[in-house]
Amino acid sequence: MPTSAATARLAFEVVKTACSNCNLRELCLPIGIEPEDLKKLDELVSTRRRLKRGDHLYRAGQGFASIYAIRSGFFKTDVLIEDGRDQVTGFQMTGELLGLDGISSEVHTCNAIALEDSEVCVIPFLHLEGLSRQIHTLQHHFHKVMSREIVRDHGVMMLLGTMRAEERLAAFLLNLSQRFKARGYSPAEFNLRMSRDEIGSYLGLKLETVSRAFSRFQEDGLLAVHQRKIRILNTDGLRKLMTHQRS
Amino acid sequence: MPTSAATARLAFEVVKTACSNCNLRELCLPIGIEPEDLKKLDELVSTRRRLKRGDHLYRAGQGFASIYAIRSGFFKTDVLIEDGRDQVTGFQMTGELLGLDGISSEVHTCNAIALEDSEVCVIPFLHLEGLSRQIHTLQHHFHKVMSREIVRDHGVMMLLGTMRAEERLAAFLLNLSQRFKARGYSPAEFNLRMSRDEIGSYLGLKLETVSRAFSRFQEDGLLAVHQRKIRILNTDGLRKLMTHQRS
DNA sequence: CGACCTGTTGACACATATCAAAGGTCGTGG
DNA sequence: CCACGACCTTTGATATGTGTCAACAGGTCG
Numbered sequence: 001m002p003t004s005a006a007t008a009r010l011a012f013e014v015v016k017t018a019c020s021n022c023n024l025r026e027l028c029l030p031i032g033i034e035p036e037d038l039k040k041l042d043e044l045v046s047t048r049r050r051l052k053r054g055d056h057l058y059r060a061g062q063g064f065a066s067i068y069a070i071r072s073g074f075f076k077t078d079v080l081i082e083d084g085r086d087q088v089t090g091f092q093m094t095g096e097l098l099g100l101d102g103i104s105s106e107v108h109t110c111n112a113i114a115l116e117d118s119e120v121c122v123i124p125f126l127h128l129e130g131l132s133r134q135i136h137t138l139q140h141h142f143h144k145v146m147s148r149e150i151v152r153d154h155g156v157m158m159l160l161g162t163m164r165a166e167e168r169l170a171a172f173l174l175n176l177s178q179r180f181k182a183r184g185y186s187p188a189e190f191n192l193r194m195s196r197d198e199i200g201s202y203l204g205l206k207l208e209t210v211s212r213a214f215s216r217f218q219e220d221g222l223l224a225v226h227q228r229k230i231r232i233l234n235t236d237g238l239r240k241l242m243t244h245q246r247s
Numbered sequence: 248m249p250t251s252a253a254t255a256r257l258a259f260e261v262v263k264t265a266c267s268n269c270n271l272r273e274l275c276l277p278i279g280i281e282p283e284d285l286k287k288l289d290e291l292v293s294t295r296r297r298l299k300r301g302d303h304l305y306r307a308g309q310g311f312a313s314i315y316a317i318r319s320g321f322f323k324t325d326v327l328i329e330d331g332r333d334q335v336t337g338f339q340m341t342g343e344l345l346g347l348d349g350i351s352s353e354v355h356t357c358n359a360i361a362l363e364d365s366e367v368c369v370i371p372f373l374h375l376e377g378l379s380r381q382i383h384t385l386q387h388h389f390h391k392v393m394s395r396e397i398v399r400d401h402g403v404m405m406l407l408g409t410m411r412a413e414e415r416l417a418a419f420l421l422n423l424s425q426r427f428k429a430r431g432y433s434p435a436e437f438n439l440r441m442s443r444d445e446i447g448s449y450l451g452l453k454l455e456t457v458s459r460a461f462s463r464f465q466e467d468g469l470l471a472v473h474q475r476k477i478r479i480l481n482t483d484g485l486r487k488l489m490t491h492q493r494s
Numbered sequence: 495c496g497a498c499c500t501g502t503t504g505a506c507a508c509a510t511a512t513c514a515a516a517g518g519t520c521g522t523g524g
Numbered sequence: 525c526c527a528c529g530a531c532c533t534t535t536g537a538t539a540t541g542t543g544t545c546a547a548c549a550g551g552t553c554g
Binding site for chain 4: 495496497498499503508509510512513514516518519522524
Binding site for chain 2: 079081082083085086087089100101102103104105109110129132133134136139140143144145146147148149150151153154156157158160161162163201202203204243244
């Protein structure tokens with residue numbers, strides 16, 4: 001069936017989606033919206049898009065038209081500068097938004113790449129602005145989401161500016177753990193979707209340093225590490241390590 | 248006149264301000280807004296606030312109600328974590344907005360401190376949301392401003408994660424230069440409003456390292472440094488240094 | 495004028511980067 | 525089903541950039 005294959009290759013589907021039925025309501029934009037308004041929202045998210053591991057959701061330099069809500073899967077965003085240096089600026093999971101960076105200049109400023117097979121809701125930005133002029137709670141919630149992104153970035157700046165390697169990794173793992181927990185998964189046991197190199201890039205460290213820190217945590221009984229499978233054995237220990245004063 | 252002194256101490260004035268007459272229009276929120284709408288904006292910014300050097304505009308933990316547009320002066324924002332570490336997250340100048348971090352949780356997450364005598368317009372946030380439901384261009388411009396803040400933070404993350412000390416300082420100086428230029432000041436000669444320690448905190452470096460980098464730049468003929476007075480002698484040199492591959 | 499704050503410079507310590515080698519894991523194709 | 529190659533991870537030895545500690549210089553303000 002050539003048509004089916006072609007469709008798959010496009011990795012783009014026009015599916016009538018329904019926020020009113022979506023089980024991500026608590027995480028995604030429509031939080032706290034009145035039932036009557038939810039119908040309007042259904043129009044907002046008109047299409048979904050499926051991506052396979054390694055696919056780009058968007059690339060730096062591409063025109064901006066939509067933001068994306070992750071229905072399932074896992075992403076990274078990274079920026080690249082001329083001289084070849086790059087850095088992972090974030091890892092995003094189910095219920096989180098992608099593409100907010102593109103609003104300012106109508107052009108995406110980073111790459112968004114799926115780290116596992118994923119599905120996103122495509123939210124045309126002008127449409128979102130229109131709707132948020134009608135629905136106060138949507139407008140306010142969207143502003144909160146953008147602001148939260150700013151606060152998150154400040155946290156990363158703090159991490160990069162003041163923490164040492166093991167503190168950074170501890171902070172990273174605790175953050176992941178908490179986000180998995182918020183989604184109903186085990187906060188203690190999870191699979192990393194990213195390589196040591198990607199973790200290092202995010203944390204401003206080399207992959208060898210990340211690897212050594214993992215080994216150290218394992219020696220100290222804080223973690224059980226098996227490849228990308230992580231089990232947190234001592235959350236408090238990690239937390240103490242993270243907030244430990246620079247010696 | 249005791250009343251006048253008391254008023255000064257309050258550092259808070261209720262002044263009828265007018266965006267329609269403000270010469271910051273090109274930098275601040277009202278960019279590109281129709282004359283008829285500008286009248287509505289005048290209601291938005293009902294008060295101004297004067298701060299002396301060292302005053303806090305707001306503190307982490309305080310309830311959030313307004314954002315602030317800088318009419319004149321210079322600010323820093325910083326975050327503080329329990330264990331005593333802190334970091335400067337940004338320096339803000341005329342025409343830039345402060346307080347966006349507070350939207351997400353209705354509580355400010357950082358401190359905003361005046362680095363010189365300053366004046367800000369107080370913009371009640373609910374009022375801004377109301378008005379941006381009526382004025383599309385205001386809404387869109389506000390979204391752009393928030394997005395730009397996210398992009399800026401990514402730039403800082405890049406700096407902290409991948410650049411070495413001298414590259415960071417070069418990037419910092421070029422950024423300041425460009426912002427002064429955009430405001431009609433000399434891009435080559437300006438006074439730093441912040442201490443070496445504050446620069447170091449922002450750049451994730453110790454003040455001694457910042458000082459040494461300044462000295463090096465001076466030796467190399469890139470800068471003339473006299474205390475906090477900076478003259479850039481070789482912009483291209485700085486730019487090359489900034490984008491230089493890690494050796 | 496003297497106290498204090500800020501900045502500069504030097505010597506040394508230390509965390510992390512760099513370079514290198516080897517072992518594991520996974521997917522693919524024979 | 526096994527074998528191969530590509531990629532990822534771990535670990536060790538060494539190099540290096542920045543932090544730390546300390547002394548001192550210069551400017552500012554009471």
